[in-house]
Structure formats: structure tokens, C-alpha cells
Amino acid sequence: MTTLTSMRTHHPPPLPPPLPPLCPPNYLQYYNRYLSHGEVRVFKPHGMAAHLFIEMGTYRGGPRSFSIVGLASKPIDIFHHPPYACEWISRGGGGGGGGSSEAAAPVVVKGEVHKILPDWNYGRLYTVVVLTCKFKEDVGTDKSGGDLVLYASYGDKYREPERIVVFTEVKDEYNATLFNTPFPYDYVYCGSSIYGDVSPQRMREWMAYHANFFGNRSHFFFHDSGGFHDDVRRVLEPWVKQGRVTIQNIQQQEIYDGYYHNQFLVVNDCLFRSRFLANWTFFFDVDEYMYVNPATTLSAVLEQDKNVTQITFEQVPISNEICIRDNSTNDYSRKWIFEKLVYRKVLKRGIRYDRKYAVQARHVEATGVHMSMNMLKGKNLYVKGDQIRYYHYHGTLDKRSEVCKHFVDPRNKTEVVTVQHENHRIDETMFEIVAPTKQYELETIGNLPTII
Amino acid sequence: MTTLTSMRTHHPPPLPPPLPPLCPPNYLQYYNRYLSHGEVRVFKPHGMAAHLFIEMGTYRGGPRSFSIVGLASKPIDIFHHPPYACEWISRGGGGGGGGSSEAAAPVVVKGEVHKILPDWNYGRLYTVVVLTCKFKEDVGTDKSGGDLVLYASYGDKYREPERIVVFTEVKDEYNATLFNTPFPYDYVYCGSSIYGDVSPQRMREWMAYHANFFGNRSHFFFHDSGGFHDDVRRVLEPWVKQGRVTIQNIQQQEIYDGYYHNQFLVVNDCLFRSRFLANWTFFFDVDEYMYVNPATTLSAVLEQDKNVTQITFEQVPISNEICIRDNSTNDYSRKWIFEKLVYRKVLKRGIRYDRKYAVQARHVEATGVHMSMNMLKGKNLYVKGDQIRYYHYHGTLDKRSEVCKHFVDPRNKTEVVTVQHENHRIDETMFEIVAPTKQYELETIGNLPTII
Numbered sequence: 001m002t003t004l005t006s007m008r009t010h011h012p013p014p015l016p017p018p019l020p021p022l023c024p025p026n027y028l029q030y031y032n033r034y035l036s037h038g039e040v041r042v043f044k045p046h047g048m049a050a051h052l053f054i055e056m057g058t059y060r061g062g063p064r065s066f067s068i069v070g071l072a073s074k075p076i077d078i079f080h081h082p083p084y085a086c087e088w089i090s091r092g093g094g095g096g097g098g099g100s101s102e103a104a105a106p107v108v109v110k111g112e113v114h115k116i117l118p119d120w121n122y123g124r125l126y127t128v129v130v131l132t133c134k135f136k137e138d139v140g141t142d143k144s145g146g147d148l149v150l151y152a153s154y155g156d157k158y159r160e161p162e163r164i165v166v167f168t169e170v171k172d173e174y175n176a177t178l179f180n181t182p183f184p185y186d187y188v189y190c191g192s193s194i195y196g197d198v199s200p201q202r203m204r205e206w207m208a209y210h211a212n213f214f215g216n217r218s219h220f221f222f223h224d225s226g227g228f229h230d231d232v233r234r235v236l237e238p239w240v241k242q243g244r245v246t247i248q249n250i251q252q253q254e255i256y257d258g259y260y261h262n263q264f265l266v267v268n269d270c271l272f273r274s275r276f277l278a279n280w281t282f283f284f285d286v287d288e289y290m291y292v293n294p295a296t297t298l299s300a301v302l303e304q305d306k307n308v309t310q311i312t313f314e315q316v317p318i319s320n321e322i323c324i325r326d327n328s329t330n331d332y333s334r335k336w337i338f339e340k341l342v343y344r345k346v347l348k349r350g351i352r353y354d355r356k357y358a359v360q361a362r363h364v365e366a367t368g369v370h371m372s373m374n375m376l377k378g379k380n381l382y383v384k385g386d387q388i389r390y391y392h393y394h395g396t397l398d399k400r401s402e403v404c405k406h407f408v409d410p411r412n413k414t415e416v417v418t419v420q421h422e423n424h425r426i427d428e429t430m431f432e433i434v435a436p437t438k439q440y441e442l443e444t445i446g447n448l449p450t451i452i
Numbered sequence: 453m454t455t456l457t458s459m460r461t462h463h464p465p466p467l468p469p470p471l472p473p474l475c476p477p478n479y480l481q482y483y484n485r486y487l488s489h490g491e492v493r494v495f496k497p498h499g500m501a502a503h504l505f506i507e508m509g510t511y512r513g514g515p516r517s518f519s520i521v522g523l524a525s526k527p528i529d530i531f532h533h534p535p536y537a538c539e540w541i542s543r544g545g546g547g548g549g550g551g552s553s554e555a556a557a558p559v560v561v562k563g564e565v566h567k568i569l570p571d572w573n574y575g576r577l578y579t580v581v582v583l584t585c586k587f588k589e590d591v592g593t594d595k596s597g598g599d600l601v602l603y604a605s606y607g608d609k610y611r612e613p614e615r616i617v618v619f620t621e622v623k624d625e626y627n628a629t630l631f632n633t634p635f636p637y638d639y640v641y642c643g644s645s646i647y648g649d650v651s652p653q654r655m656r657e658w659m660a661y662h663a664n665f666f667g668n669r670s671h672f673f674f675h676d677s678g679g680f681h682d683d684v685r686r687v688l689e690p691w692v693k694q695g696r697v698t699i700q701n702i703q704q705q706e707i708y709d710g711y712y713h714n715q716f717l718v719v720n721d722c723l724f725r726s727r728f729l730a731n732w733t734f735f736f737d738v739d740e741y742m743y744v745n746p747a748t749t750l751s752a753v754l755e756q757d758k759n760v761t762q763i764t765f766e767q768v769p770i771s772n773e774i775c776i777r778d779n780s781t782n783d784y785s786r787k788w789i790f791e792k793l794v795y796r797k798v799l800k801r802g803i804r805y806d807r808k809y810a811v812q813a814r815h816v817e818a819t820g821v822h823m824s825m826n827m828l829k830g831k832n833l834y835v836k837g838d839q840i841r842y843y844h845y846h847g848t849l850d851k852r853s854e855v856c857k858h859f860v861d862p863r864n865k866t867e868v869v870t871v872q873h874e875n876h877r878i879d880e881t882m883f884e885i886v887a888p889t890k891q892y893e894l895e896t897i898g899n900l901p902t903i904i
Contacts, residue, residue: 036701037676037680037685037699037701038676038680038685038698038699038700038701039698039699039700039701040701040704041508041509041700041701041702041704041705041721042704043506043507043508043523043702043704043705043708044506044507045503045505045506045708046503046504046505046506046507046604046614046616047503047504047505047604047606047614048500048502048503048504049501049502049503049504049525049527049528049606050500050501050502050525050527050528051497051498051499051500051501052498052499052500052501053497053498053499054495054496054497054498055495055496055498056493056495057493071495073501073502074527075501075502075526075527075576075577076501076502076577079576079577079709080709124527124531125527125528125531152498152499154499154501156707156709158706158707162498162499164498224489224490228489228490233489233490246490246491247489247490247491248490248491248493249488249489249490249491249492249493250493250495252492252493252494252495253493253495254610255608255610255611256495256497257531257532257608269493
């Protein structure tokens with residue numbers, strides 16, 4: 001599949017260090033006032049606490065709009081409400097169609113910026129911003145190319161804005177057909193930032209299951225913020241080679257203190273990356289397994305109502321330590337996670353359990369970890385768990401040893417099991433899918449080692 | 453008096469712009485990790501939202517301690533709790549006494565930093581910090597000179613601390629006698645940041661009154677954050693020339709968004725500036741007038757209890773518009789503020805009215821606008837208003853026109869006057885002091901113009 005490369009998405013060119021030289025903010029000549037009288041006090045600054053704006057990626061949304069995903073200094077946003085501005089600078093001829101393709105004076109077209117802060121105020125030094133830049137006319141559709149410029153300001157009277165070229169389209173790059181159906185995939189998976197000491201076996205199992213679940217008209221984006229060590233990459237490599245998986249190396253964002261490995265930034269970047277790749281984009285974690293009732297199909301569930309552009313899924317929380325004793329062995333390590341952890345927590349009234357979701361990415365303006373609050377079109381369906389749900393194997397991903405700790409006598413397996421003051425009941429739904437999953441894996445990528 | 457210059461206080465040398473070159477924070481070689489695999493995403497930073505640390509001043513507190521007053525990035529402080537470190541680098545010989553005075557290898561003595569955040573969480577981009585650096589032994593007391601170095605850190609694993617030389621003592625500068633009584637003054641006045649379109653007449657009146665109130669063993673520090681325009685400086689000039697007044701030009705701090713013209717920063721800087729200049733330092737505004745019951749004296753009030761090192765004063769809020777009609781004139785502009793505004797608000801139960809205060813600066817570690825929360829020794833006396841209090845002429849300082857708006861018939865002057873739903877009663881206490889004040893002014897500095 002060449003689709004990923006034909007859809008060229010724009011992010012800053014991946015240059016290695018050293019760091020770009022930083023110019024101090026160009027404070028206006030306010031200083032001159034201070035020389036005139038009195039005992040002049042100098043307030044000597046040191047170091048740099050935070051940048052004003054950090055680009056992650058910019059994506060064209062259509063003939064006259066773009067989405068810019070980044071981080072902004074949180075206190076400046078809160079206290080100064082700094083305005084943003086954007087403009088398109090055509091490479092030649094004009095913003096829209098027509099005109100000769102010979103070199104002409106660049107034309108500047110001013111756009112309007114709509115700012116969204118999608119991270120629920122979780123940001124620390126930085127807050128995630130999604131900026132939608134819209135023009136009143138088509139820009140660059142004559143394929144002459146151009147630059148999208150963002151002005152990020154400080155919101156005070158002392159500093160000029162930062163002028164940032166966030167997107168560059170070269171001559172003939174613009175391709176109108178990319179923005180319309182049909183899309184190259186049915187489904188795209190967008191994962192959150194993955195960090196920590198991840199168990200390769202857990203990734204292997206999840207990958208095999210979901211490659212099968214979504215089928216081969218699907219693509220998976222993972223975001224490595226430190227979790228994808230050598231052994232994890234080894235079990236994913238066959239899928240990468242088959243073009244099913246892309247691992248985005250986002251380790252550099254660790255130095256910018258947004259929130260929790262900048263997960264809100266990452267899901268938004270992936271949202272736009274996926275926008276014209278597939279009809280539906282799924283957002284859930286790699287310790288969560290999607291499940292569809294075999295009486296229906298994933299496609300039927302998603303298409304049940306044309307007005308529905310977002311669907312949120314119920315969670316089945318699974319105990320990460322209760323297993324059924326297998327009298328034939330003491331070694332549970334070769335059993336897959338959804339083969340041996342088969343006890344679900346009994347849900348309590350009045351408690352809000354997390355949900356995950358899928359959206360039609362082109363119909364939302366920004367997104368979050370559990371849902372999109374910025375729908376442009378259509379409605380959100382909180383679908384019933386009997387149709388579709390997900391199984392959450394919380395606390396298993398970075399477990400580098402046997403997970404089974406509490407064993408149930410198989411003769412009593414249907415009884416309530418109480419562990420750590422929580423009641424559990426058996427749910428062998430996922431157990432049924434183990435054999436087909438292993439078979440699918442063998443057929444698709446062959447043998448893999450088991451590395452816990 | 454040469455005392456102000458003999459007590460050399462340390463703040464960054466008053467160099468004019470251009471800005472010091474800023475080096476980007478020296479991120480550790482974390483970047484190298486990102487090159488190794490996957491689709492590498494670059495997070496391109498732009499601009500600088502805020503500095504890590506901004507020095508205002510550093511003051512020696514004694515043979516083995518110093519106080520550093522500055523601003524720190526607020527989100528870094530809140531989320532990273534960055535540690536501070538300090539050390540003394542002697543110019544030669546050693547930290548303490550003894551040793552030859554010939555050039556010797558510099559000796560580094562590590563101190564301990566105690567951090568105080570005195571601004572009640574009001575900070576926006578910056579929070580005020582007062583750092584007390586203490587050593588286990590005397591430093592620099594051999595008069596060999598030295599540097600005090602502060603390390604301000606980022607509190608993350610990616611950035612090295614900023615090394616800041618905050619204080620330099622030259623050979624023979626150290627003077628042990630400065631830290632002990634007797635002090636050159638009885639009283640020092642520390643004013644908050646003054647901004648806006650200040651009425652010169654109001655400053656003239658306040659100055660004459662308080663120069664008289666505190667007597668000539670007193671000194672006044674004003675802090676100009678934009679309010680001391682030409683005409684204001686004109687009416688203060690005679691006092692400046694007599695050495696009674698110092699105007700600190702703090703306009704540069706306006707570019708750093710702390711809180712309210714960085715007033716918490718300013719009062720702390722002045723606290724330390726005043727520490728060994730006078731027994732008592734007063735903190736109140738230039739629309740507030742101190743008053744002592746003539747049956748006693750200011751000195752007697754302050755010295756009533758040797759254990760009292762801080763005294764807070766009750767406020768008498770004065771209406772800024774009620775005057776007694778003077779049938780002999782229509783022009784009230786030549787009457788002084790405390791001559792014509794003679795109606796006090798009737799205080800309501802259950803409402804907390806602001807107080808102002810005086811401290812023995814050497815007995816507190818940091819301070820605030822209404823009191824010090826960081827007393828090292830002694831106790832705080834909430835003194836009764838009959839002994840000492842202050843009259844607050846709120847809303848008169850930047851009034852560039854006649855303040856009197858509501859006139860009371862002199863025959864009814866003792867009745868309750870209700871204006872804007874607030875009750876007022878006459879209080880002519882300050883009126884009694886107008887004549888002596890004007891006389892004192894004439895005798896001390898001669899005639900001044902009346903510029904509203």
C-alpha cells in the first residue's frame with residue numbers, strides 16, 4: 001500500500017539535534033523608559049522555563065482549511081488569552097485556481113483561527129492546542145504550492161508574535177481526491193503514548209487479535225514514548241513489514257511537560273493523520289480488546305445510523321490476577337492474556353467507568369482520550385455493550401512476569417470470586433477467540449517467540 | 453547621611469539594554485535516543501514563554517546568611533518543586549576568618565536554601581520567591597570577598613540548573629558592624645509599586661505629612677512602576693535632595709507577569725534593603741495616612757512590648773467624595789486631601805477590613821502586603837486603633853480632578869451621611885493635623901506648586 005506515503009502529512013522535518021538556536025522574545029523597546037530617572041533596578045532573567053509554542057503536526061483538512069496540533073505555554077494561555085492568526089502564502093499565481101504556473105509574486109491570504117483546548121485542563125507547563133485555520137476561499141488548489149504561516153502571540157504588549165511556517169505544500173502536491181471517499185482503509189487505530197517496561201508478549205497478543213478483528217483494510221499507529229524497546233519492536237516487526245503498523249517515535253515530547261506523556265497531543269495528531277485514511281478511527285489502549293457480538297459485524301454496528309459519527313464503547317474490566325487452575329500444568333506463561341484472565345469485575349452502581357470510542361475523524365474538530373467533545377457533524381452513540389464492547393486487562397501491559405496469582409478451582413468457576421474486596425464473575429467470551437487468533441497470526445506472519 | 457551608600461546592597465548591575473543573550477536550556481542528550489527507530493517525530497519549539505528565574509536583589513543577612521529575592525516560573529515551581537542550592541566562593545584564603553590575604557585557591561562552601569513563596573498564590577506566569585541561603589560557618593567575614601552562587605533548577609531530568617552569581621562582595625567590603633544596632637534610621641517606609649496617572653498633589657500631601665510623622669531619622673523608598681511621571685517627581689524632588697526619599701525605578705519588571713506590578717516582589721526586596729537601616733519598617737500605601745494618638749508617641753507604641761516584632765494597624769476607610777460645604781469658596785482644589793475628606797465609613801460587622809503593618813525587618817524571613825507570615829522571632833501585635841491606626845483615602849491617588857462630590861451642610865456635619873448605600877460619620881482627626889503639616893513642609897522644603 002502506498003497510500004500512507006501518497007498522503008503526505010506535514011510535521012517538522014526530522015532533523016537531529018543540536019537544538020535550534022533560540023532568540024529571546026523580542027521585547028519591545030520598553031526598556032528605554034527605565035533609564036530616565038530614579039535608582040534603576042534591573043531584573044535579570046535566567047534560563048527558559050517553557051517555550052511559547054511547540055509544533056507537532058499540521059494537516060490539510062480540505063481546499064480551504066488546515067489543522068495545527070501543538071502545545072502552548074499554559075499560563076500564557078490562561079492569563080493572556082493570546083490570539084492566533086494564520087495566513088497562506090502562495091508560491092505563485094494566487095490562492096485558488098486559475099492563473100499561469102509561471103513564477104509570480106507570492107500572494108498572502110489571511111485565514112481565521114479557531115482554537116480548541118482538548119486536554120480537559122490537565123496540562124502542566126503546556127496545554128494542548130488544536131488550531132483550525134480556515135480561509136474564505138480555496139487556497140493552493142491550483143497546485144502551485146504554498147506555505148501556511150501561524151502567528152502565535154504572547155498576549156501582552158511587550159512581545160511580538162512568533163511567526164511559524166507550519167506547513168509547506170510543494171508544486172503539484174495538492175490532491176483534491178484525497179479528501180473524499182473512498183478511503184484507503186476501513187479502520188485506523190490510534191494508540192496513546194506507550195511508555196514503561198512493556199511486555200513484548202502482551203503487544204504480540206494484542207496485535208494478532210486486532211489485526212484479525214479489524215481485517216486487512218486497517219492500519220495501526222502506535223506512539224512510542226519509551227515503551228517500544230527492542231523486544232517489543234521485534235514482535236511487531238512482521239506487522240510493520242506488512243505495512244499494517246506504523247510506530248511513531250515520539251520520545252522527544254517527553255522533555256515537554258504537558259500531561260501524561262502528552263497523550264492528548266498524540267491522539268489529536270493521530271486523529272488528523274487518520275482523517276482521510278479511513279472512515280472510522282478507533283481510540284483505545286493496548287491493554288484493551290475490542291469485541292463485537294458474533295450475531296452482527298463491526299461494520300454493521302458502525303453503520304447502524306448514518307447520523308452517528310461517534311460511538312463510545314462500554315468497558316468490561318477484567319481482573320489482572322484471577323485465573324482458572326489448569327491441572328495439566330504449572331506454567332501459565334504460554335497462555336495468552338485473554339486466554340487465562342477470564343474474570344470480570346462486577347460493576348457497581350453509581351460508579352462511572354471509563355469508555356473508549358471510535359469517530360469518523362473528518363467530522364470532528366479535535367478529540368480526547370475517552371471521546372471527542374468537538375463534533376462538527378452528526379451525533380454520539382453510547383452503544384449498548386451487547387453489540388460491541390471492550391475488555392480491559394488493566395495492569396497487565398508492563399507486567400514482566402506471570403500475571404496469574406489467584407486460582408479458581410475449575411469446578412467452581414461460575415461462582416462469584418472475591419479478591420481485594422471486589423467481586424468477579426467468569427466471562428469466557430474472549431477465551432473463545434484465542435484459537436482463531438493464534439491461527440490467524442500463524443497464517444499471516446508465521447511463528448513468533450514468547451517473550452514475557 | 454552616607455549610610456545608604458555605605459550599606460551596599462546587591463542587585464544586578466544596572467546595565468541598559470540590549471538583552472543578555474539567552475542560551476536555550478541545555479537539554480541533556482535525551483535527543484539521541486530518538487534517532488534509533490520508528491517514524492521519528494520532531495516537536496519543534498518556538499519562542500519563550502517565561503524565564504526560569506529572575507533576580508531582583510540579594511542581601512547579606514549576617515556573617516553566614518543571605519536573602520535572594522526574585523521571580524520563578526510558576527508552573528515549574530508548582531509541578532516540579534525544583535530544588536535550589538547555594539554556595540559561597542571565597543576570593544581567597546577561605547570562607548571564614550584567619551588565613552593570609554594573599555591570593556589563594558577559591559574555596560567553595562556549600563549552603564542550604566530555604567525557600568519561601570510569599571505571594572499567597574497570586575502569581576500568574578511567575579511566583580515570587582525569597583530564598584534564604586544559610587551556611588554552617590561564617591563566610592567572607594575575613595573580608596577577602598567572594599561570590600554567592602545560586603543554582604536554580606528545572607526539577608526535571610532533562611535540564612541542568614542555571615548557575616547564577618547573585619551577590620559579589622569585594623575585598624574589605626564586609627562590615628560586621630552593619631548588622632547590629634544602632635541603625636542609621638528609626639523608621640523606613642517601603643511603598644508598593646506605584647503605577648497609573650498619579651496626582652502630584654496627592655503625593656505632595658502624603659510626603660509632607662509622613663516626613664513630619666516619622667521625623668528626620670526616617671527614610672522613604674518608593675517604587676516606580678510607571679506612576680512617577682515628571683510632575684510627581686517634581687514635588688518629590690526636594691525630599692530626594694534632602695536625602696529623605698529614594699525612588700526605585702522598577703519599570704523593567706512590568707514585562708514579567710507576576711501579579712499586580714509585582715508588588716509582593718517589591719515589598720520583599722525593600723524589606724531586605726531596610727533590614728539594617730532601621731529598627732522598624734513600615735508597609736502601607738501612599739493613599740494611607742498613619743495616625744498616632746497624641747496622648748502617646750509612635751516610639752512608645754512600637755516599643756510597648758519587647759517581644760513584639762510585628763504590629764498590624766487598623767484601617768479607617770474614608771469616603772473619597774464627601775466633604776463639608778465651605779460657604780466661603782467654590783474651589784476645594786487647594787484644600788489637602790485630609791483636610792477636606794473627613795467622613796469615615798461606618799464599619800460593618802463580619803467584614804474583614806485590610807490592615808497594614810510594621811515589622812522589625814531583621815526578625816522576619818519574608819513579607820507580604822498586609823503582614824509578614826514568616827516571623828523568625830517575636831510575635832505579632834494587632835494593636836488597638838485608639839493607639840495607632842491609618843486613614844485610607846481609597847480612590848484618590850489617581851484622581852486628577854476635584855475629589856469632593858457630595859457636600860454636607862456644616863450645620864449637620866455630625867449626622868450620619870449615606871452615600872452609595874454606605875453610612876459615614878464625621879472624623880476630623882486628620883483635619884487637626886493639616887496646619888502643622890503645611891507648616892512643617894514650608895519650613896523643611898519651602899514652597900511647592902499645587903498640581904492636581
